[in-house]
Amino acid sequence: MDLNRATIIGRLTRDPEVKxxxxxxxxxxxxxxxxxxxxxxxxxxxxxxxxxxxxxxxKLAEIAGQYLSKGRQVYLEGRLETRDWTGxxxxxxxxxxxVADNMIMLGGNNSGAxxxxxxxxxxxxxxxxxxxxxxxxxxxxxxxxx
Numbered sequence: 338m339d340l341n342r343a344t345i346i347g348r349l350t351r352d353p354e355v356k357x358x359x360x361x362x363x364x365x366x367x368x369x370x371x372x373x374x375x376x377x378x379x380x381x382x383x384x385x386x387x388x389x390x391x392x393x394x395x396k397l398a399e400i401a402g403q404y405l406s407k408g409r410q411v412y413l414e415g416r417l418e419t420r421d422w423t424g425x426x427x428x429x430x431x432x433x434x435x436v437a438d439n440m441i442m443l444g445g446n447n448s449g450a451x452x453x454x455x456x457x458x459x460x461x462x463x464x465x466x467x468x469x470x471x472x473x474x475x476x477x478x479x480x481x482x483x
Contacts, residue, residue, distance in 0.1 A: 341416045343435045345389055346443070347371040349409050353393075355402030365398035367391040369411065390434040391415075397440060397463045404442060412441035438463045 347369035354366045372386045391413055393401050405411060415437035424430050 342414070343417050344412075344414045345369060345371050345435065346410065346412045347389065349405055349407050349411060350388065352407050353398075353402045353405050355398060363395060363398045363402075365393045365401045367393065367401065367405070369413065390432060391437050392418075392434050393437045393440070393463075395463055397438070401440065410443040412439075412443060413437045414439035 350368040350370050355363060356366075357363055367390075369389050369391060370386050371389065372384055374382065374384045377383050413435060415435045417433060418436045419431055419433045421429060421431045
């Protein structure tokens with residue numbers, strides 16, 4: 338049995354970029370930062386920040402584009418996927434991303450204002466993980482309880 342699952346809680350480093358593919362699918366690209374704080378053997382506090390590339394498809398992408406903004410804390414759950422392509426310089430490039438199918442918008446952004454501010458946490462998810470599935474399986478914006 339195999340398992341490919343990624344779960345993070347972090348803050349968005351930029352506003353989501355929402356686009357529509359030629360086939361009509363909505364896709365959002367996000368970047369989130371997570372940090373780890375620990376005390377080393379000598380008692381000095383250390384901190385390391387990791388940056389994560391996230392891709393969201395379908396209605397969940399539309400929701401992310403509408404309600405998320407830079408600085409907003411978000412819980413994301415999905416799978417890891419690595420893409421490869423050849424750059425203009427002829428060098429093969431790779432990018433590992435989290436393809437999210439579940440999202441919880443947490444308590445607001447850093448400033449407490451803006452398009453992504455809510456008093457309560459709000460959870461939304463894609464029922465399907467296949468981008469080619471019918472739209473009937475996806476979350477409807479009207480169904481979101483806020």
